[in-house]
Amino acid sequence: MKNKILKYDCLIVGSGLLGSLLGIALIKKKYKILIIEKENLSNRAFSDQRTLAVNANSRDFLKSINLWEKLNNQFTNIDQISIKTFLNSDELVFKEQQESMGSVIYNKELLTIAHKFLISQKSIIDKTLINLDQLTADENIQIKNKNYSFKKIIIAGGKQLREQMDPYCFLDGSSSQKAHVGFFNHQKSHDNIAYENFTKQGPLAILPAPHKSDKFSTFIYSTSDLISKPSIEKVISKNFKKTHGNIQLNKNIFSYPINPYLFNPKKKYKDLIFIGDSFRSIHPVAGQGWNLGVKDIQSFLNLLNSKSLDSKNFNAIYYSRRKIESYLYFAFTEVINKTFQLHTPLANFFGSNSLKALKRLSFLRTLFIKQAMGINKIIN
Template structure:
């Protein structure tokens, strides 16, 4: 194949690489996106909680209108601790939007469909790069070809082969596993999301359509495997105990499986003409549902810097400076909720929840950070924040 050229080469067409491609397309910047599994069909459901800010960004990227009909609004968030009294209820009426739940695979499919015509998506695998000639070698089946590019965006996931090729360090947290699945309720959930710090690990239930809830229970590997091997009726009993019948009867629990939870953070996210985004730069524990939300804020900030400064020696440093505080805060909060919080005695956790629950100012601040509003966003996003969900 003839050598191709572009301004931006994205390695990795997961949800982050695809979102960036959509933004570049909109700005008229020449790009290519290479992914080794573009031709594989999407399978299963992967529920993803989107913050209010992420919805605004997806509107800005002209993606939201093609997916919103398949989303479920979050109207209330109930937070509790297994071994303590007290709970926190975040309510849509008091705090405006609390976000929505979407199937990650549907979102990916929708963006792929929009980009299909552009011919910028390449089914292939990153092999190596040559910094001197700014050339990347791609493998496609048995063939190899080169792409010459001004900058490379590595969005190739937690086990990033671009990161390995650069020999860059990462901070690693101990691996856990998530038990994921779906439950069906007798009564409608009314948009309630449920977060419970159980004695064995945080449990999140996300509202799905009208009567279903997606389960994400983060556990030690041993506990996750034990639960995966249990009969569905035992898992149902355990969930009913945690819910304390707040949601009425659970009719069934389906599709229980385990998913590895890696936690990775790159303290230095650029190298020569390469910038790391998404799971490649930071793979967060799902306890606070912030991984993709944080990455979307990264993507839109990068697009804004490109618009302001073009591709120059300033682009990466300015982007990294603008994203530093949000990334560090979100990482600290997620690490705390994933492991630090459970180390406190039950009554302290209970007091914390009661304090948050009774103090509107505290509750508003907490919600602002959870909704991605804690740090400045590019100007253009604020207009979309004012609109409703549709």
């Protein structure tokens, strides 16, 4: 009895927003899964103070696993995206006539609902840290004194795993910024518009907060490590006085490190499937990190329609489907962020003209809108 091996379909390492959602989707498809999380579950959900811009594709995915309705209207739609730079007064506006471009939700709301479901299914074990070197599919793995074997091992440990792994498996980006996140009240309605302003110090995103009032928004300001609350307040006031009126920042500001990287699946750990921030971490300037992770999940689930979990080339096909889009986002976010940080005449010329080109060329704008909404089928 003591040595009995519990046979499961999948082990998921990490119960963040992506590991948990993949777990739920697999349970709904009747797979037997186990998620392990190193933190205490209740602390894990409540430590995240961020909001998430969920694009149209990810929203449909949340609906397909019956989580969207459980959010109990704790979301605000984004009907328009406006982009400006410090280089000129041009404003680039993206708007989709038929439906909202996305929605903003609180990370902790979604995570709490997801964990509640996983606990009810007895599919999650917390306070368990696992070392990736111990993990091999179809072999005996000991977790909390029990023996398990899994057909497939999925890594969803986010950025923290980066430090536990061999550095040569990653292509590193260059940002040493921090994303400072907070909330503010304002005089005028946000009108469901999301803003991305490239200020001299770094990109400043303003999103309508998921709140009863339309005079409450959140900011994500990616800039150097050292920035005080009054400085942030000054920058927001300067950039958004016209649209938002007088503003008042909430007391707490949270800072998240930005260290973009891309995992190279050809090398070590190729026996494991990486999703979300374990696979790639991109600069939050495009608000797409989690949305890309949802596409990892969808790719994995699509693959399950044609291949069994123990099929030999499963992992190779998964990586071949996900690597191009991952690389493009990694490179794109690096280039745009660098362009507006360099402040050289060439970078300024490139920055202001690429915005002008997007303004003039409607096919480029359509491509951009579809990509932002996650409904572009060209890159998949």
